Amino acid sequence: MTAKRQARFKSLRDSSKERIEHAALELFAKKGYGSTSISQIARAAGISKGLMYNYYKSKEALLEAIVQKSFEWGKEMFTAGVAQTEKPEDLLRYVVEASVAAVLEKPVFWKLMTSLAFQEEVLKAMAPEIEKLRKHNVALGNEIFTALGYTNPVEQALLFAASIDGMFFHYILSDGSYPLEGVKNLLIDKFCHPYKE
Amino acid sequence: MTAKRQARFKSLRDSSKERIEHAALELFAKKGYGSTSISQIARAAGISKGLMYNYYKSKEALLEAIVQKSFEWGKEMFTAGVAQTEKPEDLLRYVVEASVAAVLEKPVFWKLMTSLAFQEEVLKAMAPEIEKLRKHNVALGNEIFTALGYTNPVEQALLFAASIDGMFFHYILSDGSYPLEGVKNLLIDKFCHPYKE
Amino acid sequence: MTAKRQARFKSLRDSSKERIEHAALELFAKKGYGSTSISQIARAAGISKGLMYNYYKSKEALLEAIVQKSFEWGKEMFTAGVAQTEKPEDLLRYVVEASVAAVLEKPVFWKLMTSLAFQEEVLKAMAPEIEKLRKHNVALGNEIFTALGYTNPVEQALLFAASIDGMFFHYILSDGSYPLEGVKNLLIDKFCHPYKE
Amino acid sequence: MTAKRQARFKSLRDSSKERIEHAALELFAKKGYGSTSISQIARAAGISKGLMYNYYKSKEALLEAIVQKSFEWGKEMFTAGVAQTEKPEDLLRYVVEASVAAVLEKPVFWKLMTSLAFQEEVLKAMAPEIEKLRKHNVALGNEIFTALGYTNPVEQALLFAASIDGMFFHYILSDGSYPLEGVKNLLIDKFCHPYKE
DNA sequence: AATGAATGAGGCTTCATTCAT
DNA sequence: GATGAATGAAGCCTCATTCAT
Numbered sequence: 001m002t003a004k005r006q007a008r009f010k011s012l013r014d015s016s017k018e019r020i021e022h023a024a025l026e027l028f029a030k031k032g033y034g035s036t037s038i039s040q041i042a043r044a045a046g047i048s049k050g051l052m053y054n055y056y057k058s059k060e061a062l063l064e065a066i067v068q069k070s071f072e073w074g075k076e077m078f079t080a081g082v083a084q085t086e087k088p089e090d091l092l093r094y095v096v097e098a099s100v101a102a103v104l105e106k107p108v109f110w111k112l113m114t115s116l117a118f119q120e121e122v123l124k125a126m127a128p129e130i131e132k133l134r135k136h137n138v139a140l141g142n143e144i145f146t147a148l149g150y151t152n153p154v155e156q157a158l159l160f161a162a163s164i165d166g167m168f169f170h171y172i173l174s175d176g177s178y179p180l181e182g183v184k185n186l187l188i189d190k191f192c193h194p195y196k197e
Numbered sequence: 198m199t200a201k202r203q204a205r206f207k208s209l210r211d212s213s214k215e216r217i218e219h220a221a222l223e224l225f226a227k228k229g230y231g232s233t234s235i236s237q238i239a240r241a242a243g244i245s246k247g248l249m250y251n252y253y254k255s256k257e258a259l260l261e262a263i264v265q266k267s268f269e270w271g272k273e274m275f276t277a278g279v280a281q282t283e284k285p286e287d288l289l290r291y292v293v294e295a296s297v298a299a300v301l302e303k304p305v306f307w308k309l310m311t312s313l314a315f316q317e318e319v320l321k322a323m324a325p326e327i328e329k330l331r332k333h334n335v336a337l338g339n340e341i342f343t344a345l346g347y348t349n350p351v352e353q354a355l356l357f358a359a360s361i362d363g364m365f366f367h368y369i370l371s372d373g374s375y376p377l378e379g380v381k382n383l384l385i386d387k388f389c390h391p392y393k394e
Numbered sequence: 395m396t397a398k399r400q401a402r403f404k405s406l407r408d409s410s411k412e413r414i415e416h417a418a419l420e421l422f423a424k425k426g427y428g429s430t431s432i433s434q435i436a437r438a439a440g441i442s443k444g445l446m447y448n449y450y451k452s453k454e455a456l457l458e459a460i461v462q463k464s465f466e467w468g469k470e471m472f473t474a475g476v477a478q479t480e481k482p483e484d485l486l487r488y489v490v491e492a493s494v495a496a497v498l499e500k501p502v503f504w505k506l507m508t509s510l511a512f513q514e515e516v517l518k519a520m521a522p523e524i525e526k527l528r529k530h531n532v533a534l535g536n537e538i539f540t541a542l543g544y545t546n547p548v549e550q551a552l553l554f555a556a557s558i559d560g561m562f563f564h565y566i567l568s569d570g571s572y573p574l575e576g577v578k579n580l581l582i583d584k585f586c587h588p589y590k591e
Numbered sequence: 592m593t594a595k596r597q598a599r600f601k602s603l604r605d606s607s608k609e610r611i612e613h614a615a616l617e618l619f620a621k622k623g624y625g626s627t628s629i630s631q632i633a634r635a636a637g638i639s640k641g642l643m644y645n646y647y648k649s650k651e652a653l654l655e656a657i658v659q660k661s662f663e664w665g666k667e668m669f670t671a672g673v674a675q676t677e678k679p680e681d682l683l684r685y686v687v688e689a690s691v692a693a694v695l696e697k698p699v700f701w702k703l704m705t706s707l708a709f710q711e712e713v714l715k716a717m718a719p720e721i722e723k724l725r726k727h728n729v730a731l732g733n734e735i736f737t738a739l740g741y742t743n744p745v746e747q748a749l750l751f752a753a754s755i756d757g758m759f760f761h762y763i764l765s766d767g768s769y770p771l772e773g774v775k776n777l778l779i780d781k782f783c784h785p786y787k788e
Numbered sequence: 789a790a791t792g793a794a795t796g797a798g799g800c801t802t803c804a805t806t807c808a809t
Numbered sequence: 810g811a812t813g814a815a816t817g818a819a820g821c822c823t824c825a826t827t828c829a830t
Contacts, residue, residue, distance in 0.1 A: 016810080032316045034231035037803060048812045050806080059804065111315065117370055118312035119229045155376065155383045158367065159360060162380065166363025167356065173314055179352065183359065186352045190387055202791070202830070209793060234820060245795045250822065399809070399812070406814060426710045428625035431799060442816045447801065509709035511764055512702065513623045549770065549777045552761065553754060556774065560757025561750065567708055573746065577753065580746045584781055607789080628824060639791045641827080650825065 017055050019045040025066050029112040033063055033122055060122070067116070067126055070109040071133075077102045082140075088147035089192050095140075096164065100184050103168050111172050114165075137161065148192075160191050214252050216242040222263050226309040230260055230319055257319070264313070264323055267306040268330075274299045279337075285344035286389050292337075293361065297381050300365050308369050311362075334358065345389075357388050411449050413439040419460050423506040427457055427516055454516070461510070461520055464503040465527075471496050476534075482541035483586050489534075490558065494578050497562050505566050508559075531555065542586075554585050608646050610636040616657050620703040624654055624713055651713070658707070658717055661700040662724075668693050673731075679738035680783050686731075687755065691775050694759050702763050705756075728752065739783075751782050 023044035027036040038059060042049045056062040081098055085091045103110050116123055141157025150156045167187065171178040220241035224233040235256060239246045253259040278295055282288045300307050313320055338354025347353045364384065368375040417438035421430040432453055436443045450456040475492055479485045497504050510517055535551025544550045561581065565572040614635035618627040629650060633640045647653040672689055676682045694701050707714055732748025741747045758778065762769040 031318050032229060032231050034229055035316065035318060038805085039803075049804095050813065051811055053805070054810065115312070115315035118226075118308065118315070119232065121228050121232060152379070152383065155379045158376070158380050159364065159383050159387070162363030162367050163356060163360040164363065165366055166359030166361065169362055169366065170355065170359050179355070182349070182352045183355050186349065186356050190356070199791095205830075206792065213793080235822080236820080246821095247796065247823080248794055251793065256821070396812095402809070403813065410814075423709075425712050426623060426625055428623050429710065429712060432801085433799080443800090444802080444817065445815055448814065453800065505709065509706070512706035512709070513626065515622050515626060546773070546777065549773045552770070552774050553758065553777050553781070556757030556761050557750060557754040558757065559760055560753030560755065563756055563760065564749065564753050573749070576743070576746045577749050580743065580750050584750070629826080630824075640825095641792065642790055644826070645789070 016045070016047050016051060020047065020052055020055065020062070021066055021069070024062055025070075025108055025112060028063065028066070029108045029115065032115060033119065060125075063123070064125055067113070067123065070106070070113065071129065073106070073109070074102060088144045092144050092148070092160075092192055093188050095144075096184060096188050099164055099168070100180065103171065104180070107172055110168055114169065114172070145191075156191065163187050163190075210252070213242075213244060213248060217244065217249055217252065217259070218263055218266070221259055222305055222309060225260065225263070226305040226312065229312060230316060257322075260320065261322055264310070264320065267303070267310065268323075268326065270303070270306070271299060285341045289341050289345070289357075289389060290385050292341075293381060293385050296361055296365070297377065300368065301377070304369055307365055311366065311369070342388075353388065360384050360387075407449070410439075410441060410445060414441065414446055414449065414456070415460055415463070418456055419502055419506060422457065422460070423502045423509065426509055427513060454519075457517065458519055461507070461517065464500070464507065465520075465523065467500070467503070468496060482538045486538050486542070486554075486586055487582050489538075490578060490582050493558055493562070494574065497565065498574070501566055504562055508563065508566070539585075550585065557581050557584075607636070607638050607642060611638065611643055611646065611653070612657055612660070615653055616661075616699055616703060619654065619657070620699040620706065623706060624710065651716075654714070655716055658704070658714065661697070661704065662720065664697070664700070665693060679735045683735050683739070683751075683783060684779055686735075687775060687779050690755055690759070691771065694762065695771075698763055701759055705760065705763070736782075747782065754778050754781075 020041065024036070024041045027040055027044060038052060039049055041062075042052065052059075052062065056065060077098055078095075081094045082091065085094050138157060138161075141160055142153050145153035145156040145160070148156075164187065167180070167183050171180050217238065221233070221238045224237055224241060235249060236246055238259075239249060249259065253262060275292075275295055278291045279288065282291050335354060335358075338357055339350050342350035342353040342357070345353075361384065364377070364380050368377050414435065418430070418435045421434055421438060432446060433443055435456075436446060446453075446456065450459060472489075472492055475488045476485065479488050532551060532555075535554055536547050539547035539550040539554070542550075558581065561574070561577050565574050611632065615627070615632045618631055618635060629643060630640055632653075633643065643653065647656060669686075669689055672685045673682065676685050729748060729752075732751055733744050736744035736747040736751070739747075755778065758771070758774050762771050
């Protein structure tokens with residue numbers, strides 16, 4: 001059964017569709033959506049230029065599919081843990097750890113998502129979903145920092161989110177030399193043990 | 198007579214250049230460098246397509262000029278205050294306040310600079326200068342947090358920088374609803390008054 | 395199956411390439427390389443503007459391909475006869491006859507090659523090959539006229555070459571009324587039967 | 592008086608108009624008419640781009656003026672001698688010597704004229720005059736070679752003209768190493784002293 | 789006479805997309 | 810599924826030309 005499943009998995013991984021998405025993700029993240037051509041993607045994926053249009057209506061549809069998948073994947077990485085965790089300190093810690101784990105596993109996703117945030121024109125189709133996720137996160141942050149006894153949970157949540165994103169931002173652009181572990185621990189500390197004036 | 202004529206030409210040039218740079222900055226920041234066309238810039242600047250090439254060798258040269266200017270401007274906003282400030286708490290506070298002031302004054306600059314960080318291909322010409330600035334900032338951060346008596350100045354400096362950038366990141370993408378003031382104050386607090394376990 | 399498909403593609407390619415090269419040759423020769431636009435070539439070849447770039451990297455690459463082919467073709471027309479001919483009179487005669495045959499068969503080639511000689515900027519890529527051929531011809535001329543017993547073989551060879559090229563020059567520019575046959579015979583006579591003072 | 596005339600001459604030589612024509616001639620000859628831009632001419636002439644249009648209606652009008660002048664100049668160099676010379680041998684010799692003198696004095700003129708011969712589109716305006724000159728030359732050649740007692744004066748004249756043009760052709764393209772003097776003498780010999788079988 | 793800013797058509801080239809096979 | 814030839818719109822850039830001064 002496992003062999004079968006692996007076979008299916010492998011055929012999925014090696015299918016043309018997967019190779020297209022993989023190549024596109026890499027290139028979009030590296031050079032930007034607008035500066036990546038279908039030819040380049042096809043060459044990187046080892047397929048013909050026309051084949052992409054068997055799977056996606058257009059270049060933008062391809063991008064959307066990739067972003068959608070990365071969203072699903074991101075959600076999966078969180079839901080499990082968030083549901084199981086009760087204590088706010090643990091939840092906060094979990095959010096950080098899970099984010100870090102996600103970024104470490106697929107930094108390219110994160111890079112692409114961030115770079116897309118700067119392209120107003122692109123991805124208007126997904127804007128609602130993104131907005132929804134953002135609101136959800138703000139609410140979650142609020143909850144956590146209220147539970148932690150802060151008097152300014154909104155600001156705490158916003159700075160918390162900013163610190164995480166900023167940390168990833170620097171990590172992604174740093175060519176491997178960033179001490180992510182150390183910064184992450186400091187971040188957890190800073191928000192878990194407030195000095196409570 | 199010639200002087201008069203030259204003055205006239207200069208003012209013509211300056212006005213056109215300004216309009217071109219202004220339009221380009223807005224569009225590059227809004228839609229990304231690669232997705233902004235010369236036609237669009239010309240239309241937004243109210244000039245003909247060809248005129249840009251009287252002032253800049255190429256689209257990329259235009260970008261470089263803009264980035265260069267924004268750099269100069271950014272440096273100016275900092276140098277004065279940094280030199281005058283002595284106490285580390287004040288310096289840290291100054292860095293935050295000056296950054297916030299800069300971002301509030303010209304958010305588009307910041308947006309452009311950040312979005313360019315995600316376009317490896319573009320702007321290789323300026324990479325050295327950027328790297329230099331980055332190193333300078335890391336060193337400054339180290340200095341400040343050492344002076345503040347932290348045992349882990351490197352992580353503090355990195356998280357500090359990450360928090361600032363992340364805050365701006367969220368602010369820039371937030372369409373005006375971001376409580377920058379509150380988050381800024383919290384940020385200063387968090388790094389100025391360490392809980393010193 | 396794949397072989398069949400590939401054969402079909404190849405014939406498609408070949409047909410398009412041929413039409414492009416044919417049209418380009420005609421136009422380059424008629425109006426000059428610099429004054430011929432890709433649009434004109436595409437129109438004359440009955441293809442779209444973009445298609446040329448499936449086959450040639452640039453306008454200049456197209457020119458180079460054409461020149462290269464004409465070179466190969468020219469060489470072929472000579473090598474056979476030169477190798478077989480022994481007596482210097484016959485060789486000289488052969489050179490003239492073969493040149494005339496070549497020019498009569500593809501006058502456009504000759505016109506293009508000559509016009510390119512006046513465009514220093516263009517075709518620097520092929521300069522070495524051209525120089526090589528020139529030197530070869532000078533040496534051959536020297537040989538022939540030495541064998542013919544002339545005391546001034548260098549000048550004879552140079553004037554011989556000049557006469558041939560000049561004759562073609564006038565022929566090409568003459569709109570069909572040039573008595574090439576008569577001039578050719580006179581040329582052979584003049585250089586074969588020296589008056590030997 | 593001489594001083595005055597020289598001053599006038601100098602001012603003519605240095606006038607903007609002269610400088611424009613000079614620069615244009617050089618550039619047209621070197622890079623071809625189609626590949627020379629008004630900007631380049633203005634830069635080479637040390638004047639502003641617009642000034643050319645004070646003197647010439649268009650780029651093509653400038654070319655025409657240059658060609659016209661070179662024509663006048665060429666005619667002047669011939670008429671005097673042709674009228675004075677009686678004996679056909681001397682006339683033939685004179686034609687060669689005068690041509691060589693002309694080419695040696697202003698090789699650029701010759702280069703330009705020749706290169707223009709390959710641009711059908713350009714200079715249609717001057718075509719009639721060129722044709723007239725050509726016919727005149729053919730007639731003159733005919734006369735000379737008839738007078739010299741040749742039975743085939745037409746072919747002699749055509750080959751004679753071809754040899755001259757071919758010689759110049761090679762000379763112009765040879766970067767200074769061409770033994771023009773020797774070839775010229777041989778040419779005169781070849782056509783003056785026929786072997787008369 | 790002279791300048792150079794400004795224009796817009798047109799040149800070369802790239803690219804998303806289509807389609808016959 | 811898959812190919813790659815073919816298209817044409819659009820991109821960047823150059824250039825002859827105009828015009829206010």
